[in-house]
Amino acid sequence: MAIKNLRSHLSKEAAGRKNSPLKSAFKYYGKDNIIFLGGGLPMADYFPWEKIEASSPAPPFTTPAGIAEKPSVTGNEVKTILEKGPTGKLDIPLARSLQYGHTDGQPELKEFFREHTEIIHHPPYKEWDIILTIGSTEAWDATLRTFCDPNDYVLVEEHAFSSAIETARALNVNFVPVPMDEYGIIPEKMAKILDNWDSSKPLPKILYTVPTGQNPTGSSLSNERRKEIYALACKYDFIIIEDEPYYFLQMGEYSKEQDATKLPVPTHEQFLKSLVKSFLSIDVEGRVVRLDSCSKVLGPGTRLGWIIAQQELLERYVRVHEVTIQSASGFTQSIVNGLLQRWGQDGYIDWLIGLRKEYTIKRDFTIHCLEKYMPDVVSWTPPVAGMFFTVVIDAAKHPDFATKYDSDPKKLETAIYEKAIEKGALMIPGSWFNVPDCELSKTTKFFYRGTYAAVDLPKLDVGIHRFGDAVKDIFKL
Amino acid sequence: MAIKNLRSHLSKEAAGRKNSPLKSAFKYYGKDNIIFLGGGLPMADYFPWEKIEASSPAPPFTTPAGIAEKPSVTGNEVKTILEKGPTGKLDIPLARSLQYGHTDGQPELKEFFREHTEIIHHPPYKEWDIILTIGSTEAWDATLRTFCDPNDYVLVEEHAFSSAIETARALNVNFVPVPMDEYGIIPEKMAKILDNWDSSKPLPKILYTVPTGQNPTGSSLSNERRKEIYALACKYDFIIIEDEPYYFLQMGEYSKEQDATKLPVPTHEQFLKSLVKSFLSIDVEGRVVRLDSCSKVLGPGTRLGWIIAQQELLERYVRVHEVTIQSASGFTQSIVNGLLQRWGQDGYIDWLIGLRKEYTIKRDFTIHCLEKYMPDVVSWTPPVAGMFFTVVIDAAKHPDFATKYDSDPKKLETAIYEKAIEKGALMIPGSWFNVPDCELSKTTKFFYRGTYAAVDLPKLDVGIHRFGDAVKDIFKL
Known part of the structure; x- marks a missing residue:
């Protein structure tokens, strides 16, 4: 099945963004037979950091101290050592991360999150990709700039995080609030809004939702509701922006009797199975843009996240990022990558299990x-x-x-x-x-x-x- | 003399940006007598970095190896050690930098750059301030969003950095190219454009200029031209956006006879005196917005810079940053601050002298x-x-x-x-x-x-x- 071409959903700003003319010259950058005097890149010799070392806890995180253990106390430590030049084959050397380039993210870290996405969501079409971001606040702003012209309509949960709403309000979009109950958006009510849409107005281009542990209500959409909402997206041709900072904080049903400190440690397979299905994981048409973030799982100040979507849409995000944020911080990328590569996919899932327990x-x-x-x-x-x-x-x-x-x-x-x-x-x-x-x-x-x-x-x-x-x-x- | 009130220069987007309603609650955050259940801040116990160490070269940078010396070879080293909790009184602990907050920048680092600004530019009015940014590419985008509505006019150098132009073009502004020669903008030609302005069109609200080591021409405005251009800004009521990534790469006049490797090392006083006057340093009316950046002096991948302007304008920048970038990376802020505090203002100027020599x-x-x-x-x-x-x-x-x-x-x-x-x-x-x-x-x-x-x-x-x-x-x- 072919994915949907969603070019018609682009804003005028996004549709009109051009490649830098310098790009045609940069294809010669780094070629052996060309002396490249084209770009204002300072030499790495002049970056005043020779070496950075970071100490982090090591898996497993199922010890009594859990994820909050201090390596200096337990001796159970992962040490990331970064230098200007290559150290380990999976590290991002400082000479590269502190230089210009890689607006879409450093390849090693992108690859880690791509693999992670494959493990967690198995996106059901092949033309998906990821780009790194500086966190989902900016990714949401970039999303609005990519899809919405002033006066466009945006579906939102009727109680929504005020900062996310302010991001959109300032860009002069119209909100279409969708009724919710304690389990999030009510699909029937959403269908009613769309079925009775005033045809003199353009249909909403996007739905903005925090489907899991919604802010502010704490509600989470069931797998059934997600399927119904996705069907509406296909029927009414809108894009689902799933903003999922809390996705891994899935504590499951509450039971008065359980003692959470003594719950059995799940296997990785059990953990993965227990997670709710993301919109991305049922997205056969390529109409989901998923915003992922390190803020709630590693730390807000990393200012690091990633977007998953079909490649053609991501290309437009890269165009806006080239002339705005440029890229995530090089320190962040080298340090976070250093830790994740040492933990590995398994170690990272172990961390997420420990976090969920807390x-x-x-x-x-x-x-x-x-x-x-x-x-x-x-x-x-x-x-x-x-x-x-x-x-x-x-x-x-x-x-x-x-x-x-x-x-x-x-x-x-x-x-x-x-x-x-x-x-x-x-x-x-x-x-x-x-x-x-x-x-x-x-x-x-x-x-x-x-x-x-x-x-x-x-x-x-x-x-x-x-x-x-x-x-x-x-x-x- | 009172500075100009420039509220009328704000774009509709910027003028309409609102404070978060949550802000009124956050004034209770951190108060001893209030248990604050208001904000989704993860506990620092769950940030998986206990300690970060960074090795950097130490001043003086007038040794033969200069700024490119390797501390591991010379033994002349500055070591920044960061922990979650407080270490030195000038450090930004990881528990704070990796948390949400401080959109305008961590106080210690802001203070360092404020002092630096005072030393270099002595802004001639008192209501100036600084905010930290993620670099001047985004700061320029935020500037456009702060001042320009679609179809507004923007004065630019007739040869200009294509990425900066693309940032603005995508926002649908009109360019007014100002003729240049090998010394940059020609004030007389600029005056002619403004004197003959078609009164049916609104006057340009801003001038975008790279006054020192301009990209792409390499030209630099003399002190005289700067004064003439500033007088035009006052006369025609526009704001000067001075984008100054190359400011400290002021090599001075070329002479065929000089051997740059053997030039006498200037005193800090001589160095400061030799620098060209910034627009900020002659800005009696508070109509200059200066974009400063670490990219060319410490490394582009720091994604760190700062904006200097009158407080009332900066407040609008903070509003847009709250709902877009949030803040510069915490790793970046802790690490860069750690180095600069250890170097001190003198050590940093020493570094800049060494850089200029290179x-x-x-x-x-x-x-x-x-x-x-x-x-x-x-x-x-x-x-x-x-x-x-x-x-x-x-x-x-x-x-x-x-x-x-x-x-x-x-x-x-x-x-x-x-x-x-x-x-x-x-x-x-x-x-x-x-x-x-x-x-x-x-x-x-x-x-x-x-x-x-x-x-x-x-x-x-x-x-x-x-x-x-x-x-x-x-x-x-």
Whole structure:
């Protein structure tokens, strides 16, 4: 089956981007018989770093200390040594990473993530490729510049990460918010929007979604919903932008009885099998653009990620990156590559298993705290993935909702937010994540986004306790 | 004197960019009495780098090996040791640099470049500040997004770096090419363009210029021309974007007699005095945006630079960076900061003096080669700054210009370019740097851009020799 040609989905900006005229000269660069006086590349002799060494923990990560073990304490260490010239055959020498070039990413690191993609997602068509990025925030901006002209329509989850929305709003696109429940986008409601689309307006070109551990709701799409949404993409010819920073934080179903610290360590095969199917993995038509990121699995400050999509679309991303970001940092690429090559694909999966364990412990602990401290007016659905949990409150249950809060759920939402801060706990009001200037599902329910990522267990306990007290205070319970 | 309020120069996109609503919550982040469950920040325990060590050469850089010395050979070493937690008081711990935050740059590194700016430029107003960037390519894109709407007019040098032009062309701005000679922009010609501006069109909002060691011409503006251009900016109310990657490669006037390897080492005071005045240093009205970069002084792959401008304009840059690049790489910021703090401002200036020496040696050698190998039809002006030199040829001097080349200088330009590649040397035809779709100065002269940056002296000799032979061949000399 042939993939779809999606050139017609390009923005005017992206369609009009040209190759550098210098490119025709650069084909002579590095040829033995040509003295190349064409490019302003400083000599590597003048880069003031001769050697860089990095110490990292070594697999397996199923020891009690897990992924947080300190090599200096355990002696279980991976040491990356980088020099200007070649050291190991899988390393990216500093003379290359600190030089201009490779906008699409250094070959060794690209190859590692390509293999990783093959292992995790098996994309079902052959013309896919990857390029490295400086993280998915910029990759989303580049995506908007690649596909959207001003006034184009973009499908988004009705509660969406405010920074991602602001990225798009500033480019003057129109949002089409899609109703959600605690399991993410509701495909039937999405179909209804598209079936009843006003034909005087162009159809949406893209859907932006965080399908796994969604920010802010913590919801995750089931395999079934993903298939239904993909079918809609094919029917209505839009591109799915799946932004998946939390993909590997899949803790699975919550069970009150389980002790996450004692869960059996899965084999790599069991782990891979347990992962939800990505949109990429069912993308027979080449209409998924997947944004992957190192931020939540290795560290946000790496400013490193990658995009997977069909080659022809990626080529347009490279054109915009050539004249904007140029490439990810050379230090980042050499250091991250050095670690991943030493860990190998197996070691990296081991790391991801260890990471999942940490988040499972924290997720479970969080739910225990909610059970312990929240009054009955608060409800929640334990997240199966990601860093976020939400607590839902029905304003209609407040005895003074009509009188004291003018039947406005937002007023009650603010009152609890402020009371919680007074008591020394902060969670973000859900309405802050509403897609702006749009009509959303009407309800008396509202929610707060909390996270178990940023603090340790004792603090989580205190924070949730305080928040529960704030709700009780406001509800006079 | 009060600086100019330049809000009216903002693009619609920049003027409309909003703060994140989450910002009002983040003011509680890190407060002792608040348990902050608001942000999806992974714990630093899960960053798999415990320690990073970097080896760099130590000042002084006036030894025979100069800046290219290897610490492992000389034993003269600066060692940066980075850990997750604080090590030295001037280091940026990995727990911070690998975390989210500090879109405007980590404070220690920002402070270093702020001090450096004070030492080099003494900006003559107090409301200036700096933000860190991922290099000037992206900083220029962010500049265009900050000031230019589609169809706005942008003043540019008539021969300009093609990538910078492509960045702007894709955003659909109109170019106003300003005539140049071997010393850069000709202020009188610029004044004429503005004096005769068609009042039905909006005046240009910005001038984009590479004033020192311009790419591609190698020209540098004198202090006098800078003053005249700045006066025009005040009169016609435009902003000067000075893109200055080559600023510290100021080799000074060429003299046939000097032996650059034996030039006396200047004191730091002498060095600072010898530098040309930047636009920033004469910017009493706060209408200069200076783009600085580590690419040519430390290494392009650092992907690190900084912007200096009045605070109110920088605030708009931070808004766009928050939802695009987020920040420079944490590895880059920790490692570069580690080195610069250990070198200190004095050590860094020492490095810049050493770097200038290297380029002076290469510039002088290049001119010697031109004198040796170029036939009389070729002329040049020795560059006083930067990485590039140009050789100029007058097509009218070719006996068959009218017959064989149809009186078209471009045809002769291509013939020599191709002949040189045949002989094994490559320089870039100057016409490749013409601003597109514009009327430029008419002349029978054309030029090639060469560089002495990328190759060593023996190769420079061979390359220029071959190029000279190509010209002789085509001119039948």
